Amino acid sequence: MRVFYLSLLLLLGGSTVYGQTAADDFIQLETISTDPVFDYLVWSDEFETPGPGPVDLTKWFHQTQLPLEGSWYNGEIQHYTDRIENAVVEDGVLKVIARRETFTDQGYTKAFTSARLNSKFAFQYGRVEISAKLPTGIGTWPALWMLGKNIDEDGGYWDILGFGTTPWPACGEIDIMEHWGDNQDYISSALHTPSSFGGTVNVGGRILPDASEKFHTYELIWTNERMIFRVDGLVHYTYQPAVRDAASWPFDAEQYFLFNVAMLPNVTSDFSESTMEVDYIRVYQESPVSSLQNSDSKGPVYYPNPVSNQLVISLDGGTGQELPISIYDLNGRTIVTQSATIIDGELRINQLEELPRGTYILTFPFEGEHHSIKFLKE
DSSP: OOOOEEEEEOOSSOOEETTEEOGGGEEEEEOOOSSOOEEEEEEEEOOOOOSSBOOOTTTEEEOOOOOGGGOOGGGOOEEEOOSTTTEEEETTEEEEEEEEEEEEETTEEEEEEEOEEEEEEEESSEEEEEEEEOOOSTTEEEEEEEEETTBOOTTOHHHHTTOOOBOTTTTOEEEEEEEOGGGTTEEEEEEEBTTBOSSOSSEEEEEOTTTTTSOEEEEEEEOSSOEEEEETTEEEEEEOOSSOSTTTOOOSSOEEEEEEEEEOTTOOTTOOEEEEEEEEEEEEEEOGGGGOOOTTSSOOEEEOSSBSSOEEEEOSSOTTOEEEEEEEETTOOEEEEEEEEEETTEEEEOOGGGSOSEEEEEEEEETTEEEEEEEEEO
16 A cells, blocks of 8 residues: 655644654554455355355356366366255255265366366456354365456366466456465465566465354455555465566456365264355445436436435336345445345435435446436435
8 A cells, every 4th residue: 555644733732843843743654555346246145045046147157177187187087066065055055075986077086176267257456355254174275256357267167168268377367365275274375477486485374263154254365566465354465476477466357256165085984064155245346426417317217316315227127136225425425335126127315315415316227237327306
């Protein structure tokens, strides 16, 4: 964080003696950080289905295709499947389950199964929050991580769509959280780049004594200069190379998420199954307020304007869907955050009578797009 200091002469209560100012007449002030403020929700999965049921296939892709030679990387010994036995949404959480079972697929028989999910969402720069509870057992290797959307990896979601142009590690890898069952409660965050990969030196971590008993919030803050990794708000690693080039910083391009629990050869004979649970994932970026289109741009129909209490936004479809709503003033300050449900094609924003008179910006996501409207409060 760039922080600058200035000295301020206190004119009230200070003392000046013969043209000299006493030392206690000065204080230091910090200016606002130049880092962007990532407070606008652009994508999330709250896993709210009571279930049990499959993952939301509009948001996630099951990566099951084995690499060449029939084995996953790093000596992993499992099959990844698209079955509900290995990835299920239940009781408001996603459960990625590693199991001991004989399973044959693609001509290979393995003794363990699990799931490897790719997000159908990719982005560049922002803040990520993932609430998760980790599995246990020697041999388990859960990870919440990211890869460049451009990775050339047969069977990956974005490669299937034709984006795969760049091999690993030149595509960049961001490990938000990794945990190994033979080092219980030690969580790790790392970066893999052409300048350091595999047993990378770009790594940091901490002991989290109840990583497998409680949900913790794993966080990444990704700017164009640095990566900051936190757990429950506490920083445990920052990556900020002195030189940012293709070798050290392949991170000026979109990345996507991967959730998986791998199994390693040191698994113990008494292992049967263990689960990584994810309560939510949320991605925030900078507020679009500073770059809004003019009010006459094409967008949702809304009324009345000016508004006194209730603003109605007409939408095509989505009945029953709950959307996050943010309202900003013209200085970009967040005034209201709430949720609203689409009913009969209308999104109704209530209780606006408490807003002072003035002009406001309301933003919300809908069907993969982010909408912003300007309204007057009378």
